[in-house]
Amino acid sequence: MNQKQKNMTKTVLFYAGNAVVALIFISPLLWMISASLKPESQIFSGMNSIKTFIPLGASLKNYVEVFTRIAMMKYIVRSLIYVFIIIVLDLFVNSICGYALAKFDFVGKELLLTIVISLMVLPMESIMLPLYKQVADFGWVNQYAGLIVPFIAKCFSIYMFRQFFVDIPNELLEAASIDGSGPIKTFFNIVVPISGTVYATIFILDFVAHWNDFMWPMLVVTSEDMRTIQLAIQTFFGTKPINYGSIMASLTVSAVPMLIMFVALQKYYVEGIASTGIKG
Known part of the structure; x- marks a missing residue:
C-alpha cells in the first residue's frame, strides 16, 4: 500500500x-x-x-394537540423576547468589562481578573436561594426584571471576551487613538466589528442556557402570563392523561429555535471557541 x-x-x-x-x-x-x-x-x-x-x-396529530392544548406560540414569543433581552445586555455589559480587563491598566486589575475566574466555578445551585431572596426583596418575583437582571453580568462571558480581546494588536488601537478616536469610539467602531466570532459564541451559549432554563423561571414565575416555554411544556407532564406523543412534540417544537440559531451561527461558534481557547 x-x-x-x-x-x-x-x-x-x-x-x-x-x-x-x-x-x-x-x-x-x-x-x-x-x-x-x-x-x-x-x-x-x-x-x-x-x-x-x-x-x-x-x-401531525401530536403537534395539533400541542398547539390547541396550550398557547404554544405565545410562550415561544415570550421566551424569545426575554432571552434576547438577556443576550443583548450580556453582550453589551460583559464585552465592555472584558475589554477593560484586556486592554486597560488600572489598580487591582489582576485581583479583579482572579475574582472573575474564581467565581466561574460556583454552580448556580449554590447561590440560587440567596439570589431568590434578593430578587424577592426587590419585588421582582413574577416580573421580567427577576428573570433578566440576575443574568446580565456573567463571569464566563467576561472571561471569554477578555481572552479574545487580549490578542487584538495594540498597534491597531494606538493607530485609532492617534487619529483622534477615544476609547469608547475605538471599541464600538474598531473592536466590535472584528470580534464577531466571540460575540456569536456568547450568543449561542446564552441562548441555549436561558432557553432551556427551568429551575430559575419556576422560582420567580408565579402566574400564567409570565410562563416561559419550559414551564409551559411542564403542563404536559403534570396534567393527566399523560400523552407522551404530545410531550415529544412539544419538546421538538421547543428545540426548533435552538437548531435554527445554531445552524446559522455554527461557523462563528467553532471559530470563537478555537480562538478564545488558545490565548493566555
Missing part, C-alpha cells in the same frame, strides 16, 4: 468514525422527532431495534 492509499484510508476512517460518533450524539434527538410523529401505542415499541427511529403511521 503506497502513501496515497494510506492517506486515503486514514481519511475514510476519520470521517467514518466522526459519522458514528455524530449519530450516537444525535440519536436521542432523532428518536424524539420520530416519537412525536407516532401514535401513542407505538412510541415505546421496538425500542431494541432500528424501527424505533422509523415513524410508521406518521401524523
